[in-house]
Amino acid sequence: MYRLISATPSPYARKVRIQLAEKCIPFELITEVPWNRDTETPKYNPLEKLPVLICDDGESVYESRFINEWVEFKHPTPALMPKDPDAVLLTKRFEILADGICDACVLVFWERARAETAQSREWTARQLRKAAGGLREISRMLGDHEYCVGDRLTLADIAVGSCIGWLNVRMPENTWREDHPNLAALQDRLESRPSFQATVPYAQVISDPVV
Numbered sequence: 755m756y757r758l759i760s761a762t763p764s765p766y767a768r769k770v771r772i773q774l775a776e777k778c779i780p781f782e783l784i785t786e787v788p789w790n791r792d793t794e795t796p797k798y799n800p801l802e803k804l805p806v807l808i809c810d811d812g813e814s815v816y817e818s819r820f821i822n823e824w825v826e827f828k829h830p831t832p833a834l835m836p837k838d839p840d841a842v843l844l845t846k847r848f849e850i851l852a853d854g855i856c857d858a859c860v861l862v863f864w865e866r867a868r869a870e871t872a873q874s875r876e877w878t879a880r881q882l883r884k885a886a887g888g889l890r891e892i893s894r895m896l897g898d899h900e901y902c903v904g905d906r907l908t909l910a911d912i913a914v915g916s917c918i919g920w921l922n923v924r925m926p927e928n929t930w931r932e933d934h935p936n937l938a939a940l941q942d943r944l945e946s947r948p949s950f951q952a953t954v955p956y957a958q959v960i961s962d963p964v965v
């Protein structure tokens with residue numbers, strides 16, 4: 755059985771958890787705090803980041819977009835990546851934007867973890883500008899469609915849903931729901947799916963110093 759190293763708030767890990775659930779692939783969830791000294795993550799990923807999917811033969815797969823692609827190759831049904839090349843490229847564009855928003859907001863999270871006097875307002879503003887720009891572009895691309903790509907759930911919806919669901923946890927002050935009603939409607943549809951209901955993110959306790 756697969757094992758998945760995950761963390762309770764992780765939007766990246768949630769993408770894999772949702773994908774495995776949508777495909778009814780059983781796995782053992784290993785919940786970690788990758789910054790704590792007792793983390794197992796570095797044993798399976800030299801980059802020391804989760805999620806990591808660990809196979810029965812010991813092979814470890816890391817980097818969430820790669821894990822998603824790997825799972826699509828190994829377990830193609832139900833397909834969460836379209837067949838049409840242009841639709842595949844559009845799906846990947848949504849994934850890149852969603853992950854990029856998370857990346858920028860993770861940097862803000864850690865900047866805010868520093869002493870007030872050590873925080874850079876310019877750096878934080880730059881990351882928030884990237885997140886706002888990414889959300890604006892995702893909203894523009896989604897328009898009034900039911901799904902991000904085509905007429906069914908894909909990895910694009912899973913990436914966007916995991917990203918904006920994480921914003922609720924890590925940046926509750928973010929006004930993305932008011933700014934982008936079409937994203938709010940997409941999120942409400944996605945969060946009604948059992949795969950999303952089973953993977954709602956929540957904050958973790960980081961006991962060891964990080965910054």
Ligand SMILES: N[C@@H](CCC(=O)N[C@@H](CS(=O)(=O)O)C(=O)NCC(=O)O)C(=O)O
Nearest residue numbers: 761764765766788802803804805817818
């Ligand atoms: N690009 C990576 C990002 C993964 C990532 O940043 N994971 C965090 C945990 S979380 O932010 O997803 O909760 C991590 O392991 N960080 C540890 C570290 O950066 O050393 C992916 O998509 O898998």
